[in-house]
């Protein structure tokens with residue numbers, strides 16, 4: 001009979017990871033992996049799903065803009081830690097061609113546009 005739920009890892013117990021909002025990085029909760037293939041240890045942090053704040057912006061057709069270092073490319077660019085959420089209206093004014101609800105922006109562009117809202 002197959003048990004639902006998790007199998008404890010002999011080495012790592014519940015084998016938890018802290019889950020973070022994949023947009024802003026805020027902690028959302030814990031994910032318990034238990035015994036993984038090869039009894040590996042779960043990563044300490046995983047970025048998956050959205051926190052309520054980011055979800056709200058995206059649900060209302062706003063746009064989340066994540067600042068990244070200049071020259072970064074690829075799917076995991078280096079983030080500076082600054083992030084803004086803009087409303088649907090602002091999105092339509094400034095970013096009407098952007099399809100994705102979450103975008104990366106290089107800091108040389110982000111700074112002049114949003115720096116003043118981020119405290120520097």
Ligand SMILES: [Zn+2]
Nearest residue numbers: 021024051054
């Ligand atoms: Zn978030």
